[in-house]
Amino acid sequence: MKIAFYGSSLLSSYWNGAATYYRGILRDLAGRGYDIIFYEPDAFGRQQHRDIDPPIWARSIVYPATIEATRAVLAEARQADIVVKASGVGVFDAELLDGIVEHARDDALKIFWDVDAAATLDEMRRDPSHPVRRTLPDLGMVLTYGGGPPVVDAYERFGAAACMPVYNALDPETHFPVAPDARFAADLAFLGNRLPDREARVETFFLEPAAALPERSFLIGGNGWETKPMPFNVRHRGHVYTAEHNAFNCTPLALLNVARDSMADIGFSPATRVFEAAGAAACLITDAWEGIELFLKPGEEVLVARDGRDVADHLAALTPERARAIGEAARVRILAEHRYALRGAQVDAIFKTHFARRREAA
Known part of the structure; x- marks a missing residue:
């Protein structure tokens, strides 16, 4: 299956604490056969402070931080079976969320992946017109960086079809003991x-x-x-x-x-x-x-x-x-x-269960 992932950055952790989270989960999913394209804007100096080169396990597309470029990459969502908009991209977040709803195929799984659920939920409580609150009825599910039952309950009260936490974890190939410096x-x-x-x-x-x-x-x-x-x-x-x-x-x-x-x-x-x-x-x-x-x-x-x-x-x-x-x-x-291999297995099972239920319903 093809995944189109719109996030802050896969290549840089500069002002982007979710980078290693994205890398760990997506690399494992790629190993399970998923074809992944990660779309990230050229913003906030991240491309000038890259931590990694474009990986072999995901296609990386860096686009200008303009509304025209944002619309152009959103048009590519139609090619994917799973379309993800992560929170905190920092550039045209509302347009990206509306865009995946507009451009993804009807049979695609549309996901909001919240890597700062507590902040997002607080904003939603204060703003009835918040983009996430507005688009929840059109999304297949919400995945979160964590939060446990309180976050799940809050998202379901706001109308999410499903909400599941996928916690941070360890990539032992990236983080391991070394000599002191x-x-x-x-x-x-x-x-x-x-x-x-x-x-x-x-x-x-x-x-x-x-x-x-x-x-x-x-x-x-x-x-x-x-x-x-x-x-x-x-x-x-x-x-x-x-x-x-x-x-x-x-x-x-x-x-x-x-x-x-x-x-x-x-x-x-x-x-x-x-x-x-x-x-x-x-x-x-x-x-x-x-x-x-x-x-x-x-x-x-x-x-x-x-x-x-x-x-x-x-x-x-x-x-x-x-x-x-x-x-x-x-x-x-x-x-x-708590390795990312276990988180990848969890996400893979979530995706497969969703599409299996859809086939049964059809």
Whole structure:
């Protein structure tokens, strides 16, 4: 079957945290025989900060960020059996969503794949004319990056024919243990772009512990932090390319994961970084969120913090030996239960079930 996928970027993770998620799932689907075309706009400097070359397992089409070019690539949706519009493309999102409904064949499966469901649902509650809310009756299903039962229930109340979470996972061929790299040496490191609904939690869970532990070293990677006032013992690294993630994860004593405000409220939405860190056998300290035990066991496979004081306490008590034990336990768990091969199998089953039901109905 042919998939036309309209997303933010497959080639670049620059201001695009979903890149590794797309790569992991789509590469596995390609291995299962799907013919995939990924359409991404040339926007936000992503093409100037590519992490990968165009892959052999998907055809990559980069189009100008204009309405004329957007309409041209949407016309190609008619050739696909499955047409996907992902959230957060950042350029003509509403037109892309309306366009897949307009241009996809009647017998095609039309999907909205939400990689930021909490934010989308909040927007839909506030805006009855929201594009997703308006087009739900014309879509075959909604897939989400996570969210669990609260997100599924919310989408179904808005009228989605079906909503299923497809969680982040680990691609063990991309994220794995490597030798330490002095560029990323620190006691605690955090990687994430500066976003309005993340900044306050970074202040609480990262900058406050740094101020409380002046004798320890802290490292922050990601875009946007260069203008943020920080304690003297925090270094800012800037954008960290996907190829550098393993070294970034393996070098510090511990890594910090902080959910954005909206995702922390909903729970059941572990970030890509959680799986990347576990794949590298890193010791992860995470803020508390509902459902974490479904992915990692607190105290043995991950350290959980309710606030900045907990982060500081965990770090003060952490030895290199315990950090290695926690990281290796996390790696074993994630490899067994949360690889992208398993997510690909899940999505493949979802697609096949949909088309089998359609044939039965016909």
